Amino acid sequence: MNVIRLLVIVGGACALSIAPTAAQTAASKPPKPNISTATKAKAAEENANPDAIVLADFQKRIDAYMAVHKDAAKDAPPLKETKNPAEIKATQDALGAKIRAARANAKQGDIVTPEIQNKFRRLMYPVVTSPAPQGTAGKELKKDVKEGLKENTEERKEEGGKPVVLKVNATYPNDTPLPTTPPQVLMNLPKLPEQLEYRIIGKNLIIRDVEGNIIVDFVPNAIQ
């Protein structure tokens, strides 16, 4: 009888100790690949990795955007050094307006299509979310990334400013803090031309045109 009772206690203790681990594992599952049939077919045809096809498609879409940007910049005053920051803002606004007019029908997902969004979530997951063993460089790196993201929230509270409207072609509000995007995250994402940058707004990732100060496109719930 005592042996049975002991086994029940030990079994219960084991179950309790396993439960949090199981829960943690469930919470930290990486996003599953979501690749379209067309991309899979293309990958098979070209004997290529489907992810490489997705990233090449992203690059193509960024190139197309940059053609619009450069075309709009021809008719806009160039950004040049000035003592007056209002002039920098006015120049950004002028270019932003021209880009907006040139892609008036642009909508979320035109550049970061659903499968590109999925790829971005998968690229960000190992740097931001997935657990790393204690005492490893990965653990330290994640701590730093999380601290960077926490700073964004704190700064937003301190400074106030208008909330960022996640909308393609919207101007990024000048009185709202530009949140930091940890270099470790940037290292894992596809490189952008220097006129563009990534910024993390809450759990979302935006692509911002630095020279036009507009939101080019965004990945909702990029951090999972």
Add this chain to the structure above:
Amino acid sequence: MRRSLLFVLMLLVLAIPALVAQDLTVPLKNGSVKFAVIGDTGTGDKHQLAVAKQLTATRAKFPFEFVIMVGDNIYGGNAAKDYDKKFALPYKPLLDANVKFYAALGNHDDPSERFYKPFNMNGERYYTFKPADGVRFFALDSTYMDEKQLKWLDEQLAMSGSEWKIAFFHHPPYSSGETHGSDETLRTQLEPRFVKAGVNVVLTGHEHFYERIKPQKGIAYFITGSSAKLREGNISPTELTAKGFDAGYTFMIVEIVGDDMYYQVLTDSAKTVDSGTVHRVGKVEPTPNRTSQPVVATGGSDKKAPAKPVK
């Protein structure tokens, strides 16, 4: 009576320069290169103002010609009014005295800051400048350390000959900070280049405290990220720490005389928290197969740090 009063007044007038000189540990030599270093400044709050005030007061005794900004120059909103509140007004007395500021971009900065003339970035995210013969600075954008920038850096370092080479950027390759710690990715990218080209000194911020790192592969590393923001008690001293100060707001003054670079770190209440010398051993030329530079000796009152593994 009048004579006595006059005598006392004369004594006071004579004593003031002596008192001032006692404050400073830098040698104040004629013809030397004098500059200041501030970091993580752009808050516009009372702490930035207090450091700016002390920086201005220090210039009366130590006439530095320019100021290095190691990033996070404009926190939060970056409307035109923010440039005034977080830069132009706090440093107005220095700007009015034609002191030049040279900025690097931090992770909180909008890259369009590079077009703001008072930051002297020539519209570039990374750039180099030579304030005097024999000294060259390299400003880097450590948030976006891409291949293009690294190639540019290699070219510029190769062309810089036997000058003092001082790199400045935001993220510290070495740090004993609890919050961020060393940026090892950046270190992997930059350190071999710095060693090969003979970079002498690296100035960074990001961590909101002051830390002088023990020379690493012959390079002196300083973190000056508490010129407006402070993370009290955030330094967890490691084997890296030569001196750390996380109990107050700081800035740094520097004087280069020949092969010696004298530094002094002051708080917003003019208390000296660190001082010493970086000695450059010989004229360091870029050498293709160099693995380390001649030893750079740093002086100052080194804090005994408990041995903890280096991050």
